[in-house]
Amino acid sequence: MSYEPPTPPADLPTEMVTTLNEFTPERLRDVATYAEELAEHKEREARLEEEADQDEVEKRPDDLPDNVPAKATITIKEINDNRYYYWQWREGDKIKSKYKGPVNPDE
Template sequence: MSYEPPAPPANLPTEIVNTLNESEPEQLRDVATYAQALAEHKEREARLEESTDQEEVEERPDELPDDVPSKATITIKEINDNRYYYWQWRDGNRVKSKYGSPVNPDE
């Protein structure tokens, strides 16, 4: 292990570097754990958004269930070789879904 402090990444803002340099080792470990979990969460959200954009969106019926907002759209998802209708909508930075019904295979 080197006696020199590690060099921060070039793209890390100075105020973050300064805050980290002033932190205790236990706080730094907590920050590292949180940063890793946050990065994984944001990557998961990006994948969800990408997969939502790629889903087949159908024309929405006139009547929505009571707990589905009017901005929701009907999406077809395939799960284990079965196709299902789901209502999907954005709620802040999240995409929410609610099961609708199975897709009729005769369509």
């Protein structure tokens, strides 16, 4: 081990380097432990978020229009004795719908 103090990373803010230099070895070890655990936590959260985004993309039906959210479900509405499919989803307190097509395309 060198007798010279370590060189801080260039992108570390000067205020942080100054503060760290004032800490005792015990406090620095606590900071190092916390920083490592925090880094692992943030990496895990980012990974989970990325996986959730990937799952949403994978679950999106092929025939889902671009302006309809992936959470939309298909419902059947009857109008004048004819049945139609609609995409339906909730936005806040409102239920939104978008026409998909007739239940029986031969009608």
